[in-house]
Amino acid sequence: MKVPITALLLSLTALNAPARAETPKLSLQQVAPGIYVHQGAHELPNQHNRGEIANIGFIIGQRCVAVIDTGGSPEQGYALKRAIESTTTIPICYVINTHVHPDHIYGNLAFKQPGVSFIGHRKLAEAMAMRAPFYQEKAERDLGFALKNENFVPPDRPVQDTLELDLGSRTLLLKAHKTAHTDNDLSIYDSQTKTFWLADLLFMGHLPVVDGSLNGWLATLEQIKTLDAKLAIPGHGPVSADWPKALEPEERYLKTLQSEIRAFIKDGKTMEEAMAKVGLTARDNWQLFDEFHKKNVSTAFAELEWEGD
C-alpha cells in the first residue's frame, strides 16, 4: 500500500504528541445565535471514523455553556471541549446527553470536573449501566479503542419529565420523552431562537434507526410536531433544517414500516418475509438503508406482534 509522505509524517508526529493534542480541530457551524453544531458523517461507526458520526455541539448563554452530546470517542469529547474554549470564555456548566448511544456519550469524560452538571433522561443512567459492558466490548472490536467504566458518566441531574435550564438570559427547555428512538430520548428547545435540538429523534439522510419503539416514536413525533420552532437540529443529517418540514421524510419512513408490517402480521406472514419485502420503496431516499433497514423491520415486527396486548 502506498502511504503519502505527509500522512506518514503526521502519524509519526502523532506518536510523539500527547494523545489529546493529535485530534484535528472540530469543525463547527453556528446555526443560530450562540448555537454551534458539528456535523457527523453518515457512516457506520468504524476504526477509521472512531465512531465520531453524530451531530454534537453546544449552546452559549450569558453565564453558562450547555454541551449537547459529547461525541463518539473520548478524543472527540476533548476536541469539542477545546472548540468550545476557543469560541467563548463563558464556562461550561452543563453536559446534556440526548440518549445512551455511543456516538453521543463517549466524549463525556472530557467534561467531568467540579462545576459541571451532567443531565439526561431519567432512564439514561440505567441504560448506560446496562449497556456499558456490551459497548466496551464493541468499542474494542469495532472502533479500535478501549473504554473504561469512567468513560460512562451518568447524569447527576435526571430529567423526570421536563426541566428548565437557565444559561443566563437564555432558558433551555428539556423534555424527557416516552420510548421512541430509545427509551431515554431527551430533546432541547431554545425559546430565544426557536431552535429545537431533537438529536436522534430526528434522522435526515441517514436512515432512522429504531432501538426503542416504532409506535412510540411515531406517537412522539405526533406530539412534538406542533411545537413552535423554526429550526430543527437532527442527530444525523445537516446541522440544521426547517421545522417542522424536517420531520417529513422520517415520519413517512416510520409510517411505511408501521403500515406494511401491520399488514404482514395481519396476513399471518413471518418476520423473515417482512424483512425481505417491507419498505423497500424507501431504499433510494436514505443513506445506510442496507445497513439498518432490515434490523428496523425485525425490531418493529417483534414490537407490533404484541401491540394491543
Place this chain on the structure above:
Amino acid sequence: MNQPISFRKGIWLALASVLVLASSAFAAGEEEAAWNGGLRQKFFGDRPIAESNQVIELTAPYRAEDPALVPLQINSKIPQTQDRYIKTVTLVIDNNPVPFSGAFHFTPDSGKADLAMRVRVNAYTYIRAVAETNDGKLHMAKAFVKASGGCSAPIGTDLEAAMARMGKMKFKLDNEKPALQQPNLAQLLISHPNITGLQMDQLTRMIKPAHFVEEVKVSFNDKPVLTAQTDIAISADPNFRFYFVPETAGELKAEIRDNKGNQFSASQSITP
C-alpha cells in the same frame, strides 16, 4: 439449567477471548473446533451423525441483521408417519455461551416436523439442527451465521412493559379454518423477556439473573404436538411456528414453564 452466574460468565469470557482471535480469520476447520472439541461428544456421545439435508434442512441468514433476533427455519424432508418420523430436533449454537438452545420433540401426530423460531447468536458460529428419527439415527443440518453479541446485547428497552405482559400467549393459525386430517401451520407467541443472565450491569456490579422459558408443551385435544426444552438462546418473546393435525374440532393448548417455576397456559379452540 440453573448454573451459577459466575460459571456462565466464565464460559462466556473464555469463549469470547477465543472468538476475538478466531473471528477475524477462521482457518479451515476452526469453525468446527467447538463441535469436535466437546460439544458433539457432550450431546450425542459416540453415536454416528449423518451430515445431510435429506431429513431436515436448516435455513438461517448468513449475516444476522440483529444478533438477538435471528430467524431460523427447520424444514423436514420426510412426512411424519407412524412408521417413520422425526422424534427430536436438537438445536445447538456452537459458540454461544450456552450452546444447547433447545430440544424439540415431535410425534407422528405433529404432521410435519417443521419448526421456525428466533434465536440469539453471540459470536460467529455454526448453528446445528440434529434430527433423531424414530429408528434412533441422527441427521444433522448446519448453517454458519455471522453475528456477535446476541446473548450479551442489552435487554430490549421496554423491560417494564415486557415484565407486565409476561406469560401472555397467543396462537395464530395460517388458515382461520384449519383443514382436518392435514398438517396445519400454527404459530405460538409467548410474551417473556427471556433474560439470558449475561446482560451485565458493570457499573452497579449487578447482573440481571437469567430468567427464561425452559419448557414448552403444545397439545391438541391433550395429544402432544410439540414438546420442547429451551434455553437462553431463544430470543425475547419466544415465537415458534410448527404444524399440527386436527382430526376433529378441538382445543390447541400451550403450557409453558420458566426457570423460576412460573407456569402459564393458553388455549384456542379449533373449528374446521
